Amino acid sequence: MAYEILVLDIDGTLTTSEKKVSERTLNAIFQIQERGHRVVLASGRPTPGILNLAKMLKLDEYGGFILAYNGAKVLDCKSGKTIYEKTLPMELLPELFEAAKEYKVGMLTYDTEGVIGFHVDEYIELEGRINHLSVKSVDNLISHVDSPVNKCIMTGDGMYLAEVEKKMKERFGDRLSIFRSEPFFLEIMPMNIDKAYSLERLLEHLGMTKEQMISCGDGFNDLTMIQYAGMGVAMGNAQEIVKEAADYITLTNDNDGVAHVIEKFM
Structure with missing residues (x-):
């Protein structure tokens, strides 16, 4: 064929x-x-x-x-x-944001213009550079998300993020797909x-x-x-x-x- x-x-x-x-x-x-x-x-x-x-x-x-x-x-x-x-269930976004604050890690998602980041670190900056997108730093991620999102990423140093990954899977593993695409990127996506x-x-x-x-x-x-x-x-x-x-x-x-x-x- x-x-x-x-x-x-x-x-x-x-x-x-x-x-x-x-x-x-x-x-x-x-x-x-x-x-x-x-x-x-x-x-x-x-x-x-x-x-x-x-x-x-x-x-x-x-x-x-x-x-x-x-x-x-x-x-x-x-x-x-x-x-x-x-897309990610909208009702879970506040919970995800609270988890990022609790674990003291960076968190990002996207809007039509680029990357929106909470607790912007070198890894969120890297995501912007990789994709040639601007990075907007915000204090409250949820108030800047006005439409459903396809993905969120938690960011942090590899050893610590491995611990966060375990905790996130315990909390959200039955509702979301959670995996590390890089040692410093913990991706949060819809299931399947x-x-x-x-x-x-x-x-x-x-x-x-x-x-x-x-x-x-x-x-x-x-x-x-x-x-x-x-x-x-x-x-x-x-x-x-x-x-x-x-x-x-x-x-x-x-x-x-x-x-x-x-x-x-x-």
Whole structure:
């Protein structure tokens, strides 16, 4: 079967170690879109942190998609419409904010303009820099959240945050998905969110099957979509568990691994 849709993780997959997209990869992506193939950017990043990259790849012109927050939101770049979304229960947000104060950790979420942070530390600043977003420091996170959010992150030093993670799972583990994406980031998300589940919703929307899809990734959060896709591709720099699950292992993100996949299979 011909592959019609290409799903790309961003950090460690599409972008190099310097957070750039190589010219060869960029041209390969333009060429398949010219031929009618769809491109999806699937990342743990917030939506505002993906928009510039999507524009650079011309997803708004060719009809590509953004899958943000590890799958909690799927956006049609051409129409600007949300195809699928799962948000944190609004009634739990005050409890989460109180927990951040109690444990004396930083906490962030996002609005349409950027990052909103309580007890802003170096890690909240880092989240802003990674996503090229402004950071707004606030005393009360809840009073600045006027619409449902897809994700919150608690921040702090790794050893201490490991203790906070245990306590948070005891308090909220039956209602929320709580995990560390980095030693200093404790992510709080709606239950049962992953990239594969959201891609299934997108394929239903498009009337396509998973056999028509290639997924490329390098990290643990890419595992489900690599297992789900018709062809799951691990980057040469991927974690070992991702390589074991993949149908094909391409070159590294610093050696045009994505372009290699496009040229070989699409």
